Amino acid sequence: xxxxxxxxxxxxxxxSSVKISCKASGYTFTSYYISxxxxxxxxxxxxxxxxxxxxxxxxxxxxxxxxxxxxxDKSSSxxxxxxxxxxxxxxxxxxxxxGQLGAWGQGVMVTVSS
Amino acid sequence: xxxxxxxxxxMSASLGDRVTITCRASQDIGNYLSWFQQKPxxxxxxxxxxATNLAAGVPSxxxxxxxxxxxxxxxxxxxxxxxxIYYCLQSIQYPYTFGAGTKLELK
Numbered sequence: 001x002x003x004x005x006x007x008x009x010x011x012x013x014x015x016s017s018v019k020i021s022c023k024a025s026g027y028t029f030t031s032y033y034i035s036x037x038x039x040x041x042x043x044x045x046x047x048x049x050x051x052x053x054x055x056x057x058x059x060x061x062x063x064x065x066x067x068x069x070x071x072x073d074k075s076s077s078x079x080x081x082x083x084x085x086x087x088x089x090x091x092x093x094x095x096x097x098x099g100q101l102g103a104w105g106q107g108v109m110v111t112v113s114s
Numbered sequence: 115x116x117x118x119x120x121x122x123x124x125m126s127a128s129l130g131d132r133v134t135i136t137c138r139a140s141q142d143i144g145n146y147l148s149w150f151q152q153k154p155x156x157x158x159x160x161x162x163x164x165a166t167n168l169a170a171g172v173p174s175x176x177x178x179x180x181x182x183x184x185x186x187x188x189x190x191x192x193x194x195x196x197x198x199i200y201y202c203l204q205s206i207q208y209p210y211t212f213g214a215g216t217k218l219e220l221k
Contacts (some may be wrong), residue, residue, distance in 0.1 A: 062209075
């Protein structure tokens with residue numbers, strides 16, 4: 001069955017970066033884009049952007065340009081999102097999802113605190 | 115960006131009730147509307163796609179409909195396992211945008 005397995009929770013200091021992963025299984029990885037979504041209590045669900053898993057092309061929500069960098073490793077069927085220059089506002093749960101968001105990873109909690 | 119206005123923000127209902135949640139899009143999104151269910155500590159689960167199509171494994175008491183720019187999710191007979199937060203999503207234009215959510219609680 002389709003599975004998206006995300007990496008574990010992150011505790012990071014302000015100004016640092018984190019890189020979270022999303023490993024896909026149960027389908028042909030390059031047949032679907034991978035999207036990333038941020039969830040906070042205050043802002044709800046926000047769409048960060050997507051990566052074309054075949055070409056590596058990306059499309060970012062303007063709000064997350066410069067904050068998120070999406071990459072992919074086709075050899076391991078894994079998508080990555082790096083979050084840089086972290087601030088407390090980046091504390092959230094981050095999800096990866098397949099295609100039209102028909103399948104989701106379990107989420108990664110990122111906590112930014114000194 | 116396309117704004118999705120979802121209502122109500124919360125509601126309480128009894129088991130067996132018919133429940134309807136609505137989203138309105140700020141511009142034409144055709145049928146590019148999905149509904150998601152999220153339970154505490156879990157990832158969102160897609161329930162409806164293409165405005166009216168039931169996702170695989172979703173109980174038939176769930177349905178989606180469209181009237182102009184208003185989209186609705188209906189649960190025909192509420193069960194205890196349906197208590198959750200429901201979100202709508204437009205996927206016609208990037209960035210995709212979500213409604214603010216409807217928290218459904220048991221009365």
